[in-house]
Amino acid sequence: MEKPLSATEAALSRGGTRLVTRLIREGDRSVEVADVQARLRSLKFEIDDVTGNFGTSTKSAVRTFQQRRGILVDGIVGPHTWSQLVEASWRLGDRGLYLKQPMMRGDDVLVLQGRLNALGFDAGREDGIFGEDTATAVRAFQKEYGVAEDGIFGPTSYAALQGLRVDRPGTAALLREQLRTAGSELADAVVVIDPGHGGDDLGASGSNGLCEADICWDVAGRIASRLAMRGARVRFSRTEAEGPEPSERAHRANTLDAELFVSLHLNSHDRPAAHGASTYHFVSSGAGAALGECIQTELVKLGLLDCRNHGRSYPLLRETKMPAVIVEPAFITNPDDEKRLEDPEFRDAVAGAIARGIVRYFESS
Ligand SMILES: [Zn+2]
Numbered sequence: 001m002e003k004p005l006s007a008t009e010a011a012l013s014r015g016g017t018r019l020v021t022r023l024i025r026e027g028d029r030s031v032e033v034a035d036v037q038a039r040l041r042s043l044k045f046e047i048d049d050v051t052g053n054f055g056t057s058t059k060s061a062v063r064t065f066q067q068r069r070g071i072l073v074d075g076i077v078g079p080h081t082w083s084q085l086v087e088a089s090w091r092l093g094d095r096g097l098y099l100k101q102p103m104m105r106g107d108d109v110l111v112l113q114g115r116l117n118a119l120g121f122d123a124g125r126e127d128g129i130f131g132e133d134t135a136t137a138v139r140a141f142q143k144e145y146g147v148a149e150d151g152i153f154g155p156t157s158y159a160a161l162q163g164l165r166v167d168r169p170g171t172a173a174l175l176r177e178q179l180r181t182a183g184s185e186l187a188d189a190v191v192v193i194d195p196g197h198g199g200d201d202l203g204a205s206g207s208n209g210l211c212e213a214d215i216c217w218d219v220a221g222r223i224a225s226r227l228a229m230r231g232a233r234v235r236f237s238r239t240e241a242e243g244p245e246p247s248e249r250a251h252r253a254n255t256l257d258a259e260l261f262v263s264l265h266l267n268s269h270d271r272p273a274a275h276g277a278s279t280y281h282f283v284s285s286g287a288g289a290a291l292g293e294c295i296q297t298e299l300v301k302l303g304l305l306d307c308r309n310h311g312r313s314y315p316l317l318r319e320t321k322m323p324a325v326i327v328e329p330a331f332i333t334n335p336d337d338e339k340r341l342e343d344p345e346f347r348d349a350v351a352g353a354i355a356r357g358i359v360r361y362f363e364s365s
Pocket of ligand 1: 196266
């Protein structure tokens with residue numbers, strides 16, 4: 001008999017889910033540094049620094065790791081990089097996987113989703129989070145392959161999966177994403193607009209004192225009215241006084257079963273010269289990439305420098321179930337951009353470009 005729960009607990013105590021609450025960075029000397037190095041080494045990174053000493057070699061490994069994971073690249077291990085290190089160290093079969101709160105996350109979940117999707121069981125988007133779609137797919141898999149149908153992906157299910165050839169083209173998640181967007185129209189579509197920051201969180205600010213949260217809120221309203229005129233059912237991810245965490249924003253959009261999620265931020269940089277527009281989508285979302293491309297194209301037409309459309313694994317993009325983008329139309333740290341952002345006409349033009357991008361996305365899907 002399989003005992004997935006105890007296997008899970010054993011793996012959890014072995015894997016350690018210690019919370020990193022402070023930043024681990026170059027120059028540090030601690031057991032935490034040794035822990036980070038051990039995890040990086042197990043991921044085949046070579047580190048020359050003395051164990052426990054965070055030197056240049058550790059920093060460059062952290063940077064490369066961050067780059068590969070599509071997260072912010074700063075060579076510093078904060079809570080997000082730490083959780084990615086923990087997720088990256090799970091291999092399929094290490095622990096039992098099942099639906100629980102908070103949901104289980106890791107590269108083992110990601111591999112499982114890929115295998116199940118390739119077999120035609122719809123495990124949902126391959127995001128490394130064991131949610132309801134994945135649980136349903138595990139049950140369907142168990143039923144078809146004669147494994148006790150308990151929704152827990154434990155040793156018996158793993159053995160069954162290992163014996164299978166995974167070669168079916170066109171994964172279910174991809175097909176579903178296509179179905180979801182094919183022929184869908186902006187009229188009646190639920191579009192969630194997510195104004196960045198808010199509440200006590202003002203975001204970045206410019207040298208003139210302009211703050212990101214205010215601009216995002218203003219532009220969000222302008223986009224909303226344009227989309228509403230075309231019949232879209234526009235919802236905001238937050239009220240003006242709130243500044244919810246990214247996961248909460250994603251959760252709200254998922255609860256609304258939105259067809260599209262558009263998050264607004266402004267870029268910032270130490271160098272005031274940095275300027276231009278960029279968009280970000282979840283790395284493995286084709287529809288998200290298409291949406292980002294449509295918006296980016298329209299923003300560049302305003303004369304903004306093209307800083308491109310990029311794939312990223314930010315929690316907001318990863319946890320939203322629908323095609324999602326983060327739009328950063330300008331740098332608030334650039335004095336020229338800041339001056340332009342102070343002008344309501346420019347903000348209106350930015351909102352118009354984003355709305356046109358969304359319309360084009362619906363027309364082309
Ligand atoms: Zn921001």
